Amino acid sequence: MTDQTLSRGPAWFWGGAFFVGMFGTGFAARALDLGSIPSALVMIPPMLLLIPLVRASEKAQAACGALSPATRRYNRRGLIWAFGYVIFLFVAVFGAKSGASGPLLWLLALLPALPIFFMLWTMARYLVEETDEYLRLRVINAALWATGLLLAVATVWGFLETFELVPHVPGWAAVPVWAVGLGASSIVNRWREA
Amino acid sequence: MKNRLKVLRAERGWSQQDLAERLEVSRQSVNAIETGRYDPSLPLAFRIADLFGMTIEEIFQRGE
Numbered sequence: 505m506t507d508q509t510l511s512r513g514p515a516w517f518w519g520g521a522f523f524v525g526m527f528g529t530g531f532a533a534r535a536l537d538l539g540s541i542p543s544a545l546v547m548i549p550p551m552l553l554l555i556p557l558v559r560a561s562e563k564a565q566a567a568c569g570a571l572s573p574a575t576r577r578y579n580r581r582g583l584i585w586a587f588g589y590v591i592f593l594f595v596a597v598f599g600a601k602s603g604a605s606g607p608l609l610w611l612l613a614l615l616p617a618l619p620i621f622f623m624l625w626t627m628a629r630y631l632v633e634e635t636d637e638y639l640r641l642r643v644i645n646a647a648l649w650a651t652g653l654l655l656a657v658a659t660v661w662g663f664l665e666t667f668e669l670v671p672h673v674p675g676w677a678a679v680p681v682w683a684v685g686l687g688a689s690s691i692v693n694r695w696r697e698a
Numbered sequence: 699m700k701n702r703l704k705v706l707r708a709e710r711g712w713s714q715q716d717l718a719e720r721l722e723v724s725r726q727s728v729n730a731i732e733t734g735r736y737d738p739s740l741p742l743a744f745r746i747a748d749l750f751g752m753t754i755e756e757i758f759q760r761g762e
Contacts, residue, residue, distance in 0.1 A: 569718065569725025638727035638736050697726070697735075 515564045518557035525550025544594045574634040581626040588619035650685030700759045
């Protein structure tokens with residue numbers, strides 16, 4: 505139990521640092537009106553916090569006997585799509601700001617969506633590759649909770665937006681909201697098992 | 699569902715990790731089954747029964 509508690513500490517720390525770093529730089533970039541490209545650039549360092557976060561999470565998962573080979577592959581692929589997303593987003597924003605238009609702009613606009621498709625594939629592969637039925641069920645439950653949260657948030661926000669009480673939020677925000685729900689459900693799962 | 703997994707495991711001097719390795723599942727799964735938080739699928743229940751050389755009904759019983 506002591507080992508588990510100790511090994512969970514860093515995961516919480518890196519998770520908090522990642523969250524504060526991403527939102528902190530995001531809000532700071534907006535408040536200082538840095539513009540799209542510098543905003544994307546300042547968000548790269550907090551993205552790097554994903555690496556120690558994943559490593560610490562794997563240690564915590566191993567300590568409580570929940571690190572399967574499929575989970576490990578899922579984590580690795582998760583890092584690939586997360587970094588791919590930032591890079592493609594940067595390329596798309598840079599391209600658009602450089603005056604791209606016509607079919608090229610369509611291509612650039614769709615570029616950041618590619619890593620999200622990879623994320624969906626990663627999730628599907630995990631469910632296929634996970635041979636541990638209990639771990640698989642836990643992830644399915646977490647994904648359902650995340651989907652419920654996303655539907656609730658999107659519906660409430662959508663109505664508030666319709667009545668012009670809140671600003672417009674682009675559709676791509678669905679994935680980050682879903683990811684937050686998935687993370688929160690996983691944390692609740694671990695709490696219940698502690 | 700109730701089960702005698704913890705007792706059967708203890709009789710053989712196995713840790714949860716030992717049992718998990720023999721069943722090729724995670725220790726978390728063994729823990730969840732032992733504490734009644736998760737009822738295994740039929741294929742896994744058969745694997746557990748085979749490992750202990752018993753029938754499923756001798757390990758798992760009805761009830762909360």
